[in-house]
Amino acid sequence: MTNKPEYIIIHHSATKDTDGSDFAAIKKYHTQTKGWSDIGYHWVLEKVAGVYGWKVGRAESKKGAHCSAGNMNNKSIGLCLVGNYEEEIPTAEAYALLAAKCKEVMERYPAIKDTSRILLHGQVGATSCPGKNFSLKKLLAALTNLVSESQTATEIQAEDQNVESAKEDKVEEATTKKIEVQYPDDSTKKIESINLAGNNYCKLREILPPLGFDVDYQNGVVLIKPNK
Numbered sequence: 001m002t003n004k005p006e007y008i009i010i011h012h013s014a015t016k017d018t019d020g021s022d023f024a025a026i027k028k029y030h031t032q033t034k035g036w037s038d039i040g041y042h043w044v045l046e047k048v049a050g051v052y053g054w055k056v057g058r059a060e061s062k063k064g065a066h067c068s069a070g071n072m073n074n075k076s077i078g079l080c081l082v083g084n085y086e087e088e089i090p091t092a093e094a095y096a097l098l099a100a101k102c103k104e105v106m107e108r109y110p111a112i113k114d115t116s117r118i119l120l121h122g123q124v125g126a127t128s129c130p131g132k133n134f135s136l137k138k139l140l141a142a143l144t145n146l147v148s149e150s151q152t153a154t155e156i157q158a159e160d161q162n163v164e165s166a167k168e169d170k171v172e173e174a175t176t177k178k179i180e181v182q183y184p185d186d187s188t189k190k191i192e193s194i195n196l197a198g199n200n201y202c203k204l205r206e207i208l209p210p211l212g213f214d215v216d217y218q219n220g221v222v223l224i225k226p227n228k
């Protein structure tokens with residue numbers, strides 16, 4: 001059976017992320033104990049020897065075995081994070097890597113039109129998966145960060161109407177537009193701004209250089225240095 005992805009479904013393994021290959025253990029469980037043709041998920045994120053990495057599960061073109069509810073196995077990409085998020089809290093790194101994977105998958109499947117098509121398993125089926133400590137909001141925020149860092153971010157006109165409807169939607173989407181900044185010497189510069197839930201955000205890196213400062217980001221610290 002083929003898979004025509006229109007959604008992304010997020011899971012946790014509900015097992016501890018051990019130092020070894022949990023992917024192999026899950027695959028063995030799915031193929032040998034459950035008798036499936038392959039591991040049920042399309043992608044699995046786990047830490048091996050302390051380093052996160054995505055493992056390729058079953059081919060994306062093949063029907064998954066991770067979310068029978070809503071007929072999702074035929075029309076979604078199943079992403080699984082190894083860990084038990086009923087007990088642990090997902091790390092910021094896990095959210096960032098998951099966001100990057102979602103972005104990559106969405107770029108490959110235009111039918112996964114927007115972030116409202118990223119669903120937690122428990123939003124579709126009667127399960128607590130991916131655990132009560134998993135936050136869709138944090139995942140979407142990590143995704144927004146990626147979009148704002150992306151040089152290829154599509155420029156979308158942020159009309160007031162869109163802002164209003166974004167406020168009403170549970171899942172808020174970021175839009176970008178160019179705004180003009182006027183400096184004390186009356187010079188102006190067009191700067192990309194990200195609009196999220198009615199607020200405009202600009203990058204310090206774009207705003208500050210004409211004022212004589214360069215901005216760098218290292219080890220979680222924003223460094224502002226004179227450039228003249």
Ligand SMILES: [Zn+2]
Binds near residue numbers: 130
């Ligand atoms: Zn699940």
